[in-house]
Amino acid sequence: xxxxxxxxYASPASFYPLAGKLIPFxxxxxxxxxxxxLWISFFMAPTDFxxxxxxxxxxxxxxxxxxxxFIYCVMxxxxxxxxxxxxxxxxxxxxxxxxxxxxxxFLSLVTGSLWGKPMWGTWWVWDARLTSQLIxxxxxxxxxxxxxxxxxxxxxxxxxxxxxxxxxxxxxxIYFSVIWWNTLHQGATVSMTKAPTMAHTMLMGMLxxxxxxWGYTIAIVLKRVRCIILExxxxxxxxxxxxxx
Amino acid sequence: MNLFSTIYCMARRDLTxxxxxxxxxxxxxxxxxxxxNLLPLGVGPDPKLLSKIAPGVVWIGALxxxxxxxxxxxxxxxxxxxxxxxxxxxxxFTLIVLGKIMAHWIVAGLPVVLIxxxxxxxxxxxxxxxxxxxxxLVLGTPVLSLIGAIGAALTLGVRGGGVLLSLLILPLYIPxxxxxxxxxxAYRAGLDMTGYLWLLAxxxxxxxxxxxxxxxxxxxxxxx
Numbered sequence: 001x002x003x004x005x006x007x008x009y010a011s012p013a014s015f016y017p018l019a020g021k022l023i024p025f026x027x028x029x030x031x032x033x034x035x036x037x038l039w040i041s042f043f044m045a046p047t048d049f050x051x052x053x054x055x056x057x058x059x060x061x062x063x064x065x066x067x068x069x070f071i072y073c074v075m076x077x078x079x080x081x082x083x084x085x086x087x088x089x090x091x092x093x094x095x096x097x098x099x100x101x102x103x104x105x106f107l108s109l110v111t112g113s114l115w116g117k118p119m120w121g122t123w124w125v126w127d128a129r130l131t132s133q134l135i136x137x138x139x140x141x142x143x144x145x146x147x148x149x150x151x152x153x154x155x156x157x158x159x160x161x162x163x164x165x166x167x168x169x170x171x172x173x174i175y176f177s178v179i180w181w182n183t184l185h186q187g188a189t190v191s192m193t194k195a196p197t198m199a200h201t202m203l204m205g206m207l208x209x210x211x212x213x214w215g216y217t218i219a220i221v222l223k224r225v226r227c228i229i230l231e232x233x234x235x236x237x238x239x240x241x242x243x244x245x
Numbered sequence: 246m247n248l249f250s251t252i253y254c255m256a257r258r259d260l261t262x263x264x265x266x267x268x269x270x271x272x273x274x275x276x277x278x279x280x281x282n283l284l285p286l287g288v289g290p291d292p293k294l295l296s297k298i299a300p301g302v303v304w305i306g307a308l309x310x311x312x313x314x315x316x317x318x319x320x321x322x323x324x325x326x327x328x329x330x331x332x333x334x335x336x337x338f339t340l341i342v343l344g345k346i347m348a349h350w351i352v353a354g355l356p357v358v359l360i361x362x363x364x365x366x367x368x369x370x371x372x373x374x375x376x377x378x379x380x381x382l383v384l385g386t387p388v389l390s391l392i393g394a395i396g397a398a399l400t401l402g403v404r405g406g407g408v409l410l411s412l413l414i415l416p417l418y419i420p421x422x423x424x425x426x427x428x429x430x431a432y433r434a435g436l437d438m439t440g441y442l443w444l445l446a447x448x449x450x451x452x453x454x455x456x457x458x459x460x461x462x463x464x465x466x467x468x469x
Contacts, residue, residue: 163399
């Protein structure tokens, strides 16, 4: 039994067609899961006796928050891999992930504030979770700004990798410092940590939506990485021969 | 001995250069003083309010003043090719970078610490609180220079470098701001503040260990 030769797919030339084959598969999965997830969240999940119908935004809010945190870790993973193995594809993956991560962080902030208005009567509180999510969004913006300001692709990959690794080391420090800051300044606190016990269908809906977001992320990132590969390899033979037919 | 002489030589060279352009140091310092002094004009002259917000204001001023000098940390040496020569030196490039960072702190961080009592008096702070504030600044501003060096190295020679640098670095400054201003706030409220000081010291050690190394890697990337 031979091992899968992963390094084969570290070459953009062989990854490009593989990504092309995977995109329809993940798009289909996303469509199905999204349909099921939305149906559960709108029609099957029971109305919350405290929060009414408004709580249904949780089915977008929570998975979006999960994805925004998870994608930053995946970026750091690709960055570390790029540094250790010196693979070109790693940098491209990192840059393909960043816009989606930023989008989920933004979505989580917006849905959070839309949810907060009817539930707590305010768009924004300086709660530890909200604040650290905002800072995560800033970290994504910094990464996007840095990588778009550097023209040379090699330097862009390396600089982006350093920044995302520095960011991922700092995230726990920032997170705990924000928690301590929040407990020192006991203002109008809204307790968010005491999550109400969740109905079984609600949890199901949330998990299915999270899986749908995963599928979406994989599909869109593969799509984006194909664009980046084409952009960078436009001068090479295989692009002229195979990709641009 | 070699280790310390590398750091010392580099720091002394950068300090000599900085002292020959005194306006650059003074610009950052007066920027700090003006930013802090603008605040009462914005929120009103109530002494109670001012003494409450003073630690936070001084800390944000210190953050911005450190940022102001960061783009110049490597830029001159990068333009005239000195940095490339330094990176080829047989001595550790990480230590050379550390020497430059220390010089930056002496030029940008130390004056901020020393002028804080004057601002404290303006903000109606009592003596002990000014002392605590200075202590947190002494502990915290080196972290600002150290983390800032990573950003300065990453944005070296990149278009829009200065603004980009602040976008990259300011989110990473948040823990220092929280612990620094938090210690003074805790002291004012009569709470135990030693925890904050230990945390600041821990950040110092972490940054001292990692930041020169990461900056050196980022500089090598920029010099390729």
